[in-house]
Amino acid sequence: MLWSASTISAVSSDTEPTVVVQFDAGKYIFNAGENTGRAWLQGRSKWAKAKGIFLTQNGTQRGSGLAGLTMFLADAGVKSLDVVGPEGVSHFLASMRTYLWRGGINVKVAEAQATLTETEKAKPTPIFKDSKVNIYAIPLFASSSETSAQNSGVNVGEKRKRDASPDSTTKRPHTERGGTDGSNLTSRIASPDFTPLALTGEHAVEWRKLTVENMFPATTAPPPPTTDPSTKQKKKGKNKAADPDTKAVAATPTPAPAPEEPQKHLGRKDVLAHRDRLLPPFQSSVSRPSLGYVVVGPAVRGKFDVAKANELGVPKGPIRGKLTAGQDVTFEVDDGNGGKVQKTVHPHQVVGPSDPPHVVMILDVPSVDHIPSLVSAFNDSPFYSSLRSQNETHQKEHVVHAVFHILGNDVLENKTYRSFMDGFSTTTHHIVSSRQHAPDPATFTSAAVNQLSLGQLDSQMFPPHHYRLESLNVVSGASSLPSNVHPFRTGLVVDVRPARAPALDEAIAKYDRFHPVAAGDTALVIPEDVKKAFEEAQAVATGLPVKLLDSPSATENALVIPLGTSSALPSKYRNVSSTFIQRQEGNILLDCGEGTWGQLCRAFGRDDTSGGVWEVLRNLKCIYISHIHGDHHIGLAKVLAMRKQLSPPPQHPLYLVGTRPVHLYIREQSDIEDLGVDDPSGNGVVSILSDSLNFRGPETQRYSRVQQRDREEWMGHSRSVALKRQLCAALGLKNFTTVDVDHRTRCYGLVLDYPDGGRIVFSGDTQPTPNLVKAGQNATLLIHEATMGDDQEELAAQKAHSTIGQALAIGKEMNARNIMLTHFSARYPKMPPAVLQMNDADPNTTIVLAFDHAQVRIADMPKLKAYLPALEKFFGDVASVEEDAEEAAVIEVDTGVPHAG
Ligand SMILES: [Zn+2]
Incomplete structure (x- = not known):
């Protein structure tokens, strides 16, 4: 039974620690911080055998990548997935309901208890169990509530609580069924003034559960036929019907209705009708919940000694199997005198000693305030304390081979924690992650080395990525740490059985062309013909009329940095959607796909x-945020969470303009983690509905007015209209107008008007629409999606996207001076086709392509245009050196089912 634990990503600028425990038959993923999916793609691992995602914390730091990873896994053919996490993980998952869904995957959610009960201490039960592993969850929490409340914002639930019914309590009452008022959920839903916000107790738990089942309809059997056959399966949702072959359907039946209730199935229809309303509020019952996981692998039976068995006369056949299984066997043998005699053989006579289960732990200790709960969990439970023991008997029962420590600030320097580490067997390996003590190497090395090369073309436009090879802080008293301490680095493989010391995966180094150059070990290699192309392009750029570049208007002076230019899925050189616009008056992010912060x-x-x-x-x-498709907004919560860490806090609000589902998801995730929503200082997140700022040109097609539900002072139409003036003042804008564009979901483009007459237009995701042409006339810059090549017009229409040609036609009709194309399909990981000719055809318009991390003033777009032939040469030559399994992996998961966008 071979198994191992490896690190997919380490703490860095763009990733958080993720560990994967792997057997031939299954993979168990511990944490899904931002970019887990992209890092996994880069690591060339296979997806299909994932069994579960285990979060040590809810929220952005450990779970920002959960939605993306779940969709990756579903699209890679995973049929059944467990999602395990601390108290609140159902709420966390349910808050993703408007953008995370998959028809063919059965997703089961397990929430760990907030504290260890006496029963659990005496005899812990695994939170997850299959034929290979037993996984136990150890709840951790901050013991000093003053500091933790400040840091974590666990009390933000308070804000939403006031909207709930007065019987709301923080502790979940454990009634068998029914809410705290004794009513049943079915009848409450039928009531005309029903609102999920008012649900408490078991009803709130049930509501979240139903919500998650709705996101993954394969999780439950389809609802039984109702009395009215016309309502059956009539809903024309995006979700595909449950796969009838999914065996797991039987594994998680919907709870049987109470006997006295009418036989009405509470299901998809009931929940879908309320999908655009806030979830019941959630508040954790402890401060800053976190988990440690204990992964116990299988015991391996000793070897059956055939020669010994023959010698003892054990007959061949099933009787030998009994011995292997640990049973005594009795059989007849000749007594030497022509008679028979009974003979008993014990297993130990023919079976070698068995090998005890090997164990791996993943401990997440976010602060020194969490140490007491960790120490007492190990001291109070005989089982856990036997795992952290130098007692030989204990070590014969379990072999704790590796402990992954994911540590917050100051934990590694803490004396109590050091002695906690010392308590393990001297043969245990400790793999330690501590941001304070970690270097910050590049994560996406292919993109990073490309940027270095492109720096030779224009060092201002393509500055190197920020990275750091050394740690900022040295671990103090490193000599007093246990001898088997290893830094948590990406690509570390720890073989658990057979047990070996941690070692770096050689493939990581093999595909890494960045760090040898960064460390000065090798020179950056640029082929001669690419160098020549660079020189030619530079000559063209130098020849451009000086005035064009050197006396820009204020609008033209804005710096545009595409941060993500891929549609649906990240690829090797392109992350998912985001464009950053930097101006002195204030910066703007246009969309915020996963990984935008990184x-x-x-x-x-x-x-x-x-x-x-x-x-x-x-x-x-x-x-x-143009629309609620994962590749456009999943990174939003992370950016907001990081903004909360600014010290001192910002002295102005952050205006979040988006559609209703965007605001719902942020508000619901705020129950888990403080994202600055409703900040009492007034300098937090201010929600504005895109729908309320939309363009009212003649004969423009418009979306219907969005329905406001419940009492939502924070997101009314008139409030949004009123806030527009403040928003414009803050950004130094004359006008901020959203435009109804044409996509598979409600999506808005954007027109930004500046006092100098400049205009920046952003398409969002759309097929060609006259609305944008009308609203964006004479744009200084049009940023338009161009998902498909011109040979894929049909597919583009089907997915409500634009082709390159269509995007350029819109720009021409708009009379845009500069057009930047972005949002390219994973089919074009490097450069989309045929743009150069189009540029030649129209010298009055500057057409450029968006590249991740290019830094371009609008005034410099002609320069970027001049570079395009060189860039084409570069991506054709240099980047093709990298043709390897990575791209195969991208194509493998791009099964035609879009990841999101
Ligand atoms: Zn989309």
């Missing part, structure tokens, strides 16, 4: 405590 960090650096990315974040005044 991309910002790589662009500006996060080592300075006040400069770099922190300064950029401080001056971020608006995030615009």
Whole structure:
């Protein structure tokens, strides 16, 4: 039974620690911070055998990648997935309901208890169990409530609680069924003034459970036929019907209705009708919940000694199997005198000693305030204390081979924690992650080395990614740490059985062309013909009329940095959607796909405590989310969470402009983690509905007015209209107008008008629409999606996207001076086809392509245009050196079912 634990990503500017425990038959993923999916793609691992995702914490730090990873796994053919996490993980998952769904996957959710009960201490039960592993969850929490409440915002639930019914309590009452008022959920839903917000107790738990089942309809059997056959399966939702072959359907039946209730199935229809309303509020019962996981592998039976068995006369056949299974056997043998005699053989006579189960732990200790709960869990439970023991008898029962420590600030320096580590067997390996003590190497090395090469073309436009090879802080008293301490690095493989010391996966180094150059070990190699193309392009750029570049208007002086230019899925050189616009008056993010924060960090650096990315974040005044497709907004919560860490806090609000589901998801995730929503200072997140700022041109097609539900002072139409003036003042804008575009879901483009007459237009995701042409006339810059090549017009229409040609036609009709194409299909990981000719055809318009991390003033777009032939040469030559399994992996999961967008 071979198994191992490896690290998919380590703490860095763009990733958080993720560990995967793997057997031939299954993989168990511990944590899904941002970019887990992208890091996994880069690591060339296979997806299909994932069994579960285990979060040590809910929220962005450990779970921002959960939605993306779940969709990756579903699209890679995973049929059944367990999602395990601390109290609140159902709420966390349910908050993703408007953008995370898959028809063919059965997702079961397990929430760990908030504290260890006496029963659990005496005899822990696994939170997950299959034929290979037993996984136990150890609840941890911050013991000093003053500091923790400040840091974590666990009390934000209070804000939403006031909307709930008065019987709301923080502790979940454990009634068998029914809410705290004794009514049943079915009849409450039928009531005309029903609102999920008022649900408490078991009803709230049930509501979240139903919500998650709705996201993954294969999780439950389809609802039984209702009395009215016309309502059966009539819903024309995006969700495919449950796969009838999914065996797991039987594994998680919907709870049987109470006997006295009518036989009405509470299901998809009931929940879907309320999908656009806030979930019941959630509040954790402990401060800053976190988990430790104990993964216990199988015991391996000793070897059956055939020669010995023959010698003892044990007959061949099933009787030998009994011995292997540990049973005594009795059989007849000749007594030497022609008679028979009974003979008994014990297993130990023919079976070698068995090998005890090997164990791996993943401990997440976010702060020194969590140490007491960890120490007492190990002291109070005989089982856990036997795992942390130098007693030989204990070590014969379990072999704790590796402990992954994911540590917050100051934990590694803490004396109590050091002695906790010392308590393990001397043969246990400790793999330690501590941001304070970690270097910050590049994560996406292919993209990083490309940027280095492109720096030779234009070092201002393509500055190197920020990275750091050394740690900022040295571990104090490193010599007093246990001898088997290893830094938690990406690509570490720890073989658990057979047990070996941690070692770096050689493939990581093999495909890494960045760090040898960064460390000065090898020179950056650029082929001669590419160098020549660079020189030619530079000559063209130098020949451009000086005035064009050197006396820009204020609008033209805006810096545009595409942070993610891929549609649906990240690829090797392109992350998912986001464009950053930097102006002195205030910065704007246009969409915010997963990993946007990391991309910002790589662009500006996060080592300075006040400069770099922190300064950029401080001056971020608006995030615009065009629509609720995962590749456009999943990174939003992470950016908001990081903004909360600014010290001192910003002195102005952050305007979040988006559709209703965007605001719902942020508000619901705020129950888990403080994202700055409803900040009493007034400088937190201010929600504005895109729908309320839309363009009213003649004969423009418009979406119907969005329905406001419940009592939502925070998101009314008139409030949004009123806030527009403040938003414009904050950003130095004359006008901020959203445009109804044409996509598979409600989606808005954006027109930004500046006092100098400049205009920036952003398409969002759309097929060609006259609305955008009308609203964006004479744009200084049009940023338009161009998902498909011109040969895929049909597919583009089917998915409500634009082709390159269509996007350019819109730009021409709009009379746009500069057009930047972005949002390319994973089919074009490097450069989409045939743009160069189009540029030649129209010298009055500057057509450029968006590249991740290019930093381009609008005034410099002609320069970028001049570079395009060189870039084409570069991506054709240099980047093709990298043709390897990575791209195969991208194509493998791009099964035609879009990841999101
Ligand atoms: Zn989309």
